[in-house]
Amino acid sequence: MVNFSLEGKVALVTGASYGIGFAIATAFANAGATIVFNDIKQELVEKGIAAYQEKGITAHGYVCDVTNEEQVSAMVAQIEQEVGVIDILVNNAGIIKRIPMCEMSAAEFRQVIDVDLNAPFIVSKVVIPGMIKKGHGKIINICSMMSELGRETVSAYAAAKGGLKMLTRNIASEYGEFNIQCNGIGPGYIATPQTAPLRERQADGSRHPFDAFIVAKTPAARWGTPEDLMGPAVFLASDASDFVNGHVLYVDGGILAYIGKQPK
Ligand code: NAP
Ligand code: GCO
Numbered sequence: 001m002v003n004f005s006l007e008g009k010v011a012l013v014t015g016a017s018y019g020i021g022f023a024i025a026t027a028f029a030n031a032g033a034t035i036v037f038n039d040i041k042q043e044l045v046e047k048g049i050a051a052y053q054e055k056g057i058t059a060h061g062y063v064c065d066v067t068n069e070e071q072v073s074a075m076v077a078q079i080e081q082e083v084g085v086i087d088i089l090v091n092n093a094g095i096i097k098r099i100p101m102c103e104m105s106a107a108e109f110r111q112v113i114d115v116d117l118n119a120p121f122i123v124s125k126v127v128i129p130g131m132i133k134k135g136h137g138k139i140i141n142i143c144s145m146m147s148e149l150g151r152e153t154v155s156a157y158a159a160a161k162g163g164l165k166m167l168t169r170n171i172a173s174e175y176g177e178f179n180i181q182c183n184g185i186g187p188g189y190i191a192t193p194q195t196a197p198l199r200e201r202q203a204d205g206s207r208h209p210f211d212a213f214i215v216a217k218t219p220a221a222r223w224g225t226p227e228d229l230m231g232p233a234v235f236l237a238s239d240a241s242d243f244v245n246g247h248v249l250y251v252d253g254g255i256l257a258y259i260g261k262q263p264k
Pocket of ligand 1: 018038044064066
């Protein structure tokens with residue numbers, strides 16, 4: 001029988017007090033997992049715990065900056081003691097800076113690389129030894145359309161998410177023999193606070209040109225929602241995907257398959 005259950009599993013989803021991470025953690029809890037999440041701010045951890053509670057989920061929240069190796073090691077040790085060894089890790093925490101490349105400082109570029117690429121490396125390397133001891137593990141890296149495509153103003157983000165796709169393949173290559181599967185999810189354009197500026201109404205009440213552009217570029221003809229990522233995440237976290245490794249599952253309403261509307 002196909003097993004999508006996460007009963008008895010401990011799942012850490014980084015940056016999951018709201019947005020995509022929150023939806024993925026909620027789906028995991030509904031599939032039976034115990035949820036652990038972190039955020040960089042105490043206030044957001046508290047808000048997150050309350051939001052999970054509203055859904056009937058008891059989530060364990062920790063304050064931790066995922067770019068800080070010491071903080072990550074301390075958090076993972078604490079999770080192992082207080083909740084259990086992590087079976088499922090979702091590297092979800094991420095930031096974007098939309099700045100034309102020639103106007104971007106090296107410090108700004110590094111900051112994006114730090115959160116979106118270095119942090120998944122740091123958290124994975126701290127979590128993998130426990131998975132090896134346990135004899136299994138699932139790592140899901142939240143990639144992007146920008147793991148495949150470029151566009152104006154997102155050079156650092158695209159470099160980081162392209163790198164994250166390759167880190168995904170490398171973790172799969174290096175730790176597959178320990179029954180660890182590392183896959184990516186590449187969300188399309190999803191309505192969350194991160195993309196809110198791209199959907200803001202114009203002064204005259206009309207839609208943001210980028211909003212209209214994305215809807216036209218998406219065969220599904222809409223923005224995605226965090227809930228669209230729930231099923232794919234549960235699949236990649238469950239035994240049902242035990243022979244799927246090093247893959248990026250694009251959940252994009254068809255954007256990557258589509259050349260775009262022909263001009264009238
Ligand atoms: P979001 O709404 O901005 O949420 C990201 C979360 O990560 C926030 O809770 C944020 O906390 C946290 N975070 C940022 N830096 C952190 C750090 N150093 N340590 C710990 N937590 C940190 O983003 P989202 O749209 O849900 O995106 C989640 C992931 O999906 C990101 O990796 C993003 O790049 C990716 N993604 C998003 C889309 C989309 O269309 N929305 C599409 C493809 C991929 P603060 O609020 O405190 O900053
Ligand atoms: C942007 C967007 C994207 C999305 C997402 C696409 O400015 O182009 O923010 O990068 O967030 O990652 O998959």
